[in-house]
Amino acid sequence: MSGTALDPKTAPTFPMAAKTAMGDTQLRKNVRHATDVIQAKRARVVGEMPDWQELREAGKQVRQHTMENLDFYLEEFEANCTRAGGVVHWARDAEEARRIIVELVKASGSEEVIKIKSMTTEEIQLNSALEAAGIHPFETDLAELIIQLGQDRPSHIVVPALHKNRHEIRAIFQREMNLPELGDQPHDLADAARMFLREKFLRVKTGVSGANFLIAETGGVCIVESEGNGRMCLTLPETLIMVAGIDKVIPRYQDLEVLLQLLPRSATGERMNPYTSIWTGVDAADGPRVFHVVLMDNARTEILADEEARQTLNCIRCAACQNACPVYRQTGGHAYGSVYAGPIGAILTPQLQEMHYAQSLPYASSLCGACYEVCPVKINIPEVLIHLRNKVVKQNTAGVAGFFDVEAGAMKAMAMIFRSERRFRAAQRMGRVAESPLVGKDGWIGWLPGLLGGWTQVRDLQEMPKETFRDWWERRGKNGN
Amino acid sequence: MFPETGKAVVRVLERLGHTVEFPAGQTCCGQMHYNTGYQAEAMPLLERFVAQFKGAEAVVVPSSSCVAMMRDHYPKMALALKDRELQGQVNELLPKVFEFSEFLTKGLGLEDVGAYYPHRVTYHASCHGLRNLLLGDGPVRLLKAVRGIDLVELEGVEQCCGFGGTFAVKNADVSGAMLADKTTAVLKTKAEACTACDNSCLMHIQGALHRQKTGVRTVHLAEILAGEEGVQQ
């Protein structure tokens, strides 16, 4: 059913994938339109809040505090959830999480599951594992349904089909739902999804979901959504299986007063999303009779161990950074080769790979800071990007390979020049000599070799000045102004 | 690299009655190394900067990203070096470091520096100035006070031009697309010149404006503020 999954292990480097993505003018138009709309909506509802910065600060502190006490809060959640009738499982990595979930679905006696949109299940490629075990997953979020039926891949954390416009979505629905007469108005498409999925909601006995927040104090769970498909999956099935990264825990119920203000305004530009569900364990008279929670590490503890990158775990998956990012807005999400695209993906993905893959992602940013500015929990993404770049450089320059690394060689040479006034002066002179064969009659360079060739793809470079400021300053001093 | 900016800074500050010194040993703040992942290579440049400028009454830097580098990273770097004396020197020096427009507006409380610049100009808010230094409308207020200027607002003024240091060569295609958006906006203003507080952005924007043979120039804010009536610009 599903298309080739986004897998950082096999994805091309960001610059290569970006080049391909940018060749798709329709995709770029769709991404630009959608991110423009959402940014304007966000700006409006954030502007209504006189205490937005105080909320951001509280959000940051709550998340930071959680990570500092993560073991305590996870154990507290486990104890309270268990007491309320839930069953808590632990998974060290994606493979273990998949195995547990597949076994639990089989034990529920169902060969089908209805799914709430969950980036965590995308991260662990759960659908292919379910399919391999003969279990059919039905995605029920409209965007995820579009992705599943179109054999496509998610390109955005909150709106995974953001790269598709209504006409493209209609074509997918016409084909896959056998509705040749389907109109292309958004409400036509929403109605078609309602019809298509209602029967599944009423029939399928097992639901699979992710989670927004796990509440340690009560053992409860909070899920934030728009369409009501989430509520369907959370209340109608007999068995509910939830997978959550260990970073999803929050200390207390009261902390929702911060997070439920920050998340909807940042994510969809709404004062509150249409539906937020909070419940605790199993209620004999309301909802599933069997409730499992799989708490998954999958490299999150690696991130926790890196003090400078730890703030990555504070993310509440609102995607505001994606919408604000000028790089994401040019390329869309697929270029990042991961379900986590955009600025948060650029820091999260390589760390989830323990820095073994996706090393080009920390460089997929001009460090403009727009992501940090909109982040509801104040993750300083540029700072983490720079930190991860340092890790990449250390990896690439370790051992013999580093000796032959052209970039590292150039960087070291330049650093040596900058460390000495004499060498700096000489370099300024030498620069003029070295560039001279490339300088045109008008004093501009239109072509550069090697690593610098990227510059002259669309830009010229002015030749170095005939007289440096330093020379001018000294001449001026001698002449007594 | 950009001698005209340095000269303009000297001219403006001297016109305002300040004495300018240029420590000859200064080189680079280390931003390119640091931001590309070569932290180790940036460390000696921090030490060099401190050695060159300690004791100054105010350090004026006509580049917002260099100032952002110092403010955002120097304290951390000094801590990492575990050199207490250096940490103290950094903490003492940083409050005296100003971006050029910031020195005029926040340091001296000025808006009108007596400049004359009879051209149509649009202002690009460099990311580091906007988001790291929080320059706000300071540069625009300085420009508005310039006599003869025809200042036009740039659409998407807060959008990154796509330079980002080594980003421009490592991700040349994306950078080029961001730059194309920026130059399109600049051309739409019909300005003769695009200005900013950072020559790195301007070098980037100018590179495309020249390639496209638009005839539109880039000029550092200091060079506009240095403009005087009767002097050819």
Next chain:
Amino acid sequence: MATELVTDSARAEVLRRIRAAKGGTANAEAARAGWGAVERRYRRESTRSRDVILELLVDRLQDYDARVVRALHIDVRAVAARMLEERKAKRMVVPRGLASEWLPDGVEFVVDEEIPAAELDRVDGVMTGATLAIAETGTVVLQNVAGQGRRAATLVPDYHLCVVRVEDVVETVPEAMGRLQATAELATTFVSGPSATADIEMTRIKGVHGPRFLDIILVG
């Protein structure tokens, strides 16, 4: 079962990794102190007058496509009758414990005694009360208590008529969470307008899987 053994060692391993990453084991006392030290300088109390808060609620509910009518206690039944007629609702589900004086004549009210979902799918709508409403966000909060009922009943039918008492209206989200704290473990649903999606071109489209029509009677 084999799985249990595996996750048992997984549990120990994940906790061990966390403690190694942070350099120590967290405890209740430290957690309590740290949590208490979080700076909460945002608004936690209402700043507007009652009238303004109620107007704000009406405005915000309407902004997200809910229909709102204000009524006095004695008029709820008549107002409900009119709204049900306009929605052409003849057969409504109601939770146990809903105030009978609110229910108009001429409409069939079926009390939700674990009605199967397929049956809920066939009624014209559901009528409930609410625990509270948040003015600033245009939100109605439902809990699994008398007069509000289980979650499926307010989800599967296509129309929801909800009665909110003015004394249950708060201005901000923090006030709401404060009031809900005592019943934090109950199944709770925040409803802000009818079901909607922004998945197509980021435009809010009303009506996907939850009730496509939401009417509110604000009483008092």
